[in-house]
Amino acid sequence: EIVLTQSPATLSLSPGERATLSCRASESVSTYLAWYQQKPGQAPRLLIFDATNRATGIPARFSGSGSGTDFTLTISSLEPEDFALYYCQQRSIWPTFGQGTKVEVK
């Protein structure tokens, strides 16, 4: 099983600041990595797929990078609605998720 480790567990930032979230895989997943945003009481929403591609309707302030084992989700300037939980997910034999990073208001 490929294990995804996200860091940090919590990111405390202010609106307008840049957020950098990390996801590390226990072995290479090529570029088969996705990022999701989840707000309380809601289902996850797809943000980024194949490491760098924004899903339909996702604002340009969200960007993804990386390949192999190290990936980054960047939110260039935090909007109030961006404070949420973020998960990464890989596709190998079966999909697994990281444990999540919470982006909270400082």
Added chain:
Amino acid sequence: QVQLQESGPGLVRASGTLSLTCTVSGGSVSSGSYYWNWLRQPPGKGLEWIGYVYFSGRTSYNPSLKSPGTISIDTSNNQFSLKLRSVTAADTAVYYCARGTIAARAVRFFDYWGQGILVTVSS
């Protein structure tokens, strides 16, 4: 716009059977381009993939789950279902159905999700 909606009982007795159905609208479960998935999220915890069903009836399950249950598809009603038998408190979770895109016979990512349904297993 594709929409998925979970339905089923919110309370199941321990050792009983959890049965959930996902109804798809705005798209067809008969499409050969997608897998139809069940995932779950225990309260306050992360996401776990349970398994998928393809339009042909072919299934795949998470091998790390002791009892992943059974996923089936009903193309005539545009639905797919999950059955988990002999449930315990550890099966208490929000259950999501989701559409998965395909890459090399694996789920690439999940692009549409249902709103989720909380299922509590009571003793």
